[in-house]
Amino acid sequence: MKPLFLSVFFLSIAFLGCQDQQQSTDLNGNGTIEVYEDTSRSLSNRAADILPRLSLEQKVHLLVGRGMNMPGSESPEIKEKVPGAAGSTYPLDSLGIPSLTLADGPAGLRIQPHRKGDSTNTYYATAFPIASMTASSWDTSLVKRVGKAMGNEVKEYGVDILLAPAQNIHRNPLGGRNFEYYSEDPLLAGEMSAAMVNGVESTGVGTSIKHFAANNQETNRMLINTIAGERALREIYLRGFKRSVQQAQPWTVMSAYNQINGTPASQNTDLLTTILREDWGFNGLVMTDWFAGQDPVAQMRAGNDLLMPGTPDQYSKILEAVKSGGLDESVIDRNVQRVLETILKSPTLQGYDYRDNPDLEAHAEVARQAAADGMVLLENRQNTLPVSDQSGTIAAFGNTSYDFISGGTGSGDVNEAYTVSLVKGLENAGYTLDASLQEKYEQYLKEEKADRPEPESFFDQPEPIPELELSKSEIEVQVANSDIAFITIGRNSGEFADRKIEDDFYLTDTEQQLIEDVSSAYHNTGKKVVVILNIGNVIETASWRDKVDGVLLAWQGGQEAGNAVADVISGRVNPSGKLPTTFTVEYEDVPSSKNFPGKELSDKEVTGPGGIPLGTPSEVVYEEGIYVGYRYFNTFDVQPAYAFGYGLSYTSFSYDDLSLSNNEFQDEITASVTVTNTGDVAGKEVVQLYLTAPEGSLDKPALELKGFSKTKKLQPGESQALELVLKPSDLASYDPDKSAWVADAGTYQVKIGASSADIKQTAEFNVAEPLTVEQTSNALTPNREITPLFK
Numbered sequence: 001m002k003p004l005f006l007s008v009f010f011l012s013i014a015f016l017g018c019q020d021q022q023q024s025t026d027l028n029g030n031g032t033i034e035v036y037e038d039t040s041r042s043l044s045n046r047a048a049d050i051l052p053r054l055s056l057e058q059k060v061h062l063l064v065g066r067g068m069n070m071p072g073s074e075s076p077e078i079k080e081k082v083p084g085a086a087g088s089t090y091p092l093d094s095l096g097i098p099s100l101t102l103a104d105g106p107a108g109l110r111i112q113p114h115r116k117g118d119s120t121n122t123y124y125a126t127a128f129p130i131a132s133m134t135a136s137s138w139d140t141s142l143v144k145r146v147g148k149a150m151g152n153e154v155k156e157y158g159v160d161i162l163l164a165p166a167q168n169i170h171r172n173p174l175g176g177r178n179f180e181y182y183s184e185d186p187l188l189a190g191e192m193s194a195a196m197v198n199g200v201e202s203t204g205v206g207t208s209i210k211h212f213a214a215n216n217q218e219t220n221r222m223l224i225n226t227i228a229g230e231r232a233l234r235e236i237y238l239r240g241f242k243r244s245v246q247q248a249q250p251w252t253v254m255s256a257y258n259q260i261n262g263t264p265a266s267q268n269t270d271l272l273t274t275i276l277r278e279d280w281g282f283n284g285l286v287m288t289d290w291f292a293g294q295d296p297v298a299q300m301r302a303g304n305d306l307l308m309p310g311t312p313d314q315y316s317k318i319l320e321a322v323k324s325g326g327l328d329e330s331v332i333d334r335n336v337q338r339v340l341e342t343i344l345k346s347p348t349l350q351g352y353d354y355r356d357n358p359d360l361e362a363h364a365e366v367a368r369q370a371a372a373d374g375m376v377l378l379e380n381r382q383n384t385l386p387v388s389d390q391s392g393t394i395a396a397f398g399n400t401s402y403d404f405i406s407g408g409t410g411s412g413d414v415n416e417a418y419t420v421s422l423v424k425g426l427e428n429a430g431y432t433l434d435a436s437l438q439e440k441y442e443q444y445l446k447e448e449k450a451d452r453p454e455p456e457s458f459f460d461q462p463e464p465i466p467e468l469e470l471s472k473s474e475i476e477v478q479v480a481n482s483d484i485a486f487i488t489i490g491r492n493s494g495e496f497a498d499r500k501i502e503d504d505f506y507l508t509d510t511e512q513q514l515i516e517d518v519s520s521a522y523h524n525t526g527k528k529v530v531v532i533l534n535i536g537n538v539i540e541t542a543s544w545r546d547k548v549d550g551v552l553l554a555w556q557g558g559q560e561a562g563n564a565v566a567d568v569i570s571g572r573v574n575p576s577g578k579l580p581t582t583f584t585v586e587y588e589d590v591p592s593s594k595n596f597p598g599k600e601l602s603d604k605e606v607t608g609p610g611g612i613p614l615g616t617p618s619e620v621v622y623e624e625g626i627y628v629g630y631r632y633f634n635t636f637d638v639q640p641a642y643a644f645g646y647g648l649s650y651t652s653f654s655y656d657d658l659s660l661s662n663n664e665f666q667d668e669i670t671a672s673v674t675v676t677n678t679g680d681v682a683g684k685e686v687v688q689l690y691l692t693a694p695e696g697s698l699d700k701p702a703l704e705l706k707g708f709s710k711t712k713k714l715q716p717g718e719s720q721a722l723e724l725v726l727k728p729s730d731l732a733s734y735d736p737d738k739s740a741w742v743a744d745a746g747t748y749q750v751k752i753g754a755s756s757a758d759i760k761q762t763a764e765f766n767v768a769e770p771l772t773v774e775q776t777s778n779a780l781t782p783n784r785e786i787t788p789l790f791k
Contacts, residue, residue, distance in 0.1 A: 089102075147196040379549070
């Protein structure tokens with residue numbers, strides 16, 4: 001789908017449905033409260049009381065959204081409660097059933113900051129750090145706090161459901177929306193997502209975890225068939241969702257665009273009913289991704305309750321199928337029941353008096369802390385950082401030093417009031433910047449932006465401004481004027497396109513030359529150089545990292561990013577972030593590089609309503625199976641640039657006294673370890689528990705993350721004892737032949753470490769007999785053989 005035509009597309013399919021024409025009456029004639037109005041009753045009973053009062057037409061209306069307005073192409077038929085929201089449900093005025101408002105937002109609520117006819121007020125939301133960055137904190141309490149702040153803005157701006165969090169796996173570093181996702185590891189992704197859901201929903205609004213499932217690329221995303229084995233799906237691509245569902249029970253789940261083993265996710269009964277509801281116990285609502293799926297009747301049967309944003313064609317096909325006998329009305333009733341239960345617990349139905357005035361100042365502080373705690377110190381030679389002496393001058397090189405990227409593009413973007421750049425953050429912290437260099441960059445960026453057209457929609461992603469080229473003589477001038485150099489490298493991505501290998505994963509020639517020339521010039525005078533990575537996704541670092549003295553992964557830190565970087569640079573915050581995804585030496589080292597993003601099955605592009613290009617029918621085969629990220633690198637001894645879980649600190653830690661509660665596994669085992677700050681400054685450490693399973697009937701990764709915990713801020717010399725619990729499910733692998741999670745008998749190794757490649761302490765326990773931990777349904781079986789890349 002090409003963003004250029006989006007506004008025409010959305011306008012052409014806006015749902016121009018008629019409003020419910022029944023008049024509101026006293027339903028029982030005596031003024032008593034109906035069951036569905038009685039808030040002391042269960043949601044299930046109240047929704048069941050509404051169902052028989054509805055006509056077939058009303059039921060179908062509830063299952064199909066009201067359409068979608070786009071900036072510049074608003075439909076007068078769609079009355080938006082919150083301008084800029086992504087969509088809404090159909091109201092039934094006669095029964096007092098309101099329309100729910102749904103809005104985007106993995107990194108913060110996405111609504112329009114300005115409204116027609118209102119020149120006085122603004123409606124900005126807080127841009128929080130991207131998901132990959134919050135996951136880098138490995139701090140579920142912090143993520144829950146971010147979610148609570150985000151949920152408050154959702155509620156105070158009159159929105160009912162936030163379309164977040166997104167928790168697909170970082171299968172390949174070129175994935176265009178990886179910044180919206182947490183990790184390459186399902187346990188870390190699931191824990192972060194559950195914490196976010198619990199934080200947001202603690203405020204009384206809903207979430208929609210997405211995109212369920214195996215939506216790991218943007219190329220041909222609406223037409224791609226993901227072919228994956230049952231074990232890879234269960235252990236990697238579904239396991240994080242399972243953790244979110246069972247720990248947090250989100251209000252809703254959003255089904256993905258792609259097919260899974262030949263069936264669109266939104267039409268996949270195995271996925272949405274058998275696994276999600278029967279195996280996992282999900283009791284909420286399932287909605288489609290926007291315009292997903294091919295057959296609305298099949299979506300209804302599969303258990304996809306709500307079609308968003310909704311089109312007249314979907315409404316007509318469902319209604320006709322019921323009337324003709326092709327779709328049993330009991331299916332409609334089942335799905336409507338779930339929609340009604342969601343509406344009944346919404347702030348809109350409860351009449352919440354939202355004020356359009358959340359505490360953005362307080363939430364900015366939360367965003368700043370989350371950004372600082374999510375930064376990862378990758379290199380710090382000779383203790384270059386922190387720069388505690390503010391008497392010197394900093395030379396800031398790189399376009400992005402002056403034009404920081406707060407977050408990715410598309411529906412994951414946020415309309416924030418401001419973004420603090422690196423140079424502004426350093427100035428706020430009391431540092432002096434090289435004024436002549438700053439003027440040169442700012443003038444260059446101003447001129448470049450003046451020649452660029454305004455984007456037609458928030459989906460547009462313009463080409464990045466070419467890096468300002470500086471001669472060696474120009475750099476020599478800056479060496480004389482400054483005491484240390486910072487070089488910021490920026491990257492951005494978003495919906496509709498995956499990243500490129502050249503000039504994106506790999507640095508451009510100009511960026512490489514900038515690092516070479518600045519490093520050489522500053523090192524010749526004994527001065528240091530630090531690279532700051534303002535990126536949303538993995539890039540190559542091995543070719544240039546040894547040329548500089550420090551590398552700080554600042555990710556895309558939201559609107560307070562520059563202040564947060566300054567907090568870390570100054571030492572006000574000791575970096576404690578750890579990588580949630582592996583940084584590889586070469587792109588070819590990524591196991592999925594051999595099949596990403598798949599192959600096209602036709603040379604003809606498919607079009608949707610209004611002639612909008614949707615892409616080309618394609619397929620991608622997950623031949624790497626379970627060997628994603630560190631599972632591959634550690635098992636097959638492929639050296640990464642930076643390992644999963646890696647991150648430096650301004651202090652050091654020791655790991656001592658690892659002990660297990662039992663040498664024989666019964667119902668669970670507790671691993672205890674003591675962490676001590678052995679350095680000179682206070683800091684936090686992330687303790688990671690990996691498990692190595694014995695050889696058995698299934699091949700196993702060398703190790704797998706099974707738990708983690710973050711210490712409090714430890715003062716120099718201070719210790720903290722941590723406990724991590726292993727349950728039967730942590731020992732198990734999925735056996736497709738048995739449709740079960742099984743654990744082999746034998747000796748298991750508990751490995752406590754600072755990363756997947758830095759194991760500090762090891763202990764062992766024994767499992768006497770093979771365990772069948774969980775029996776599941778036989779579902780999502782591939783209809784073709786998958787030849788594994790690795791065994």
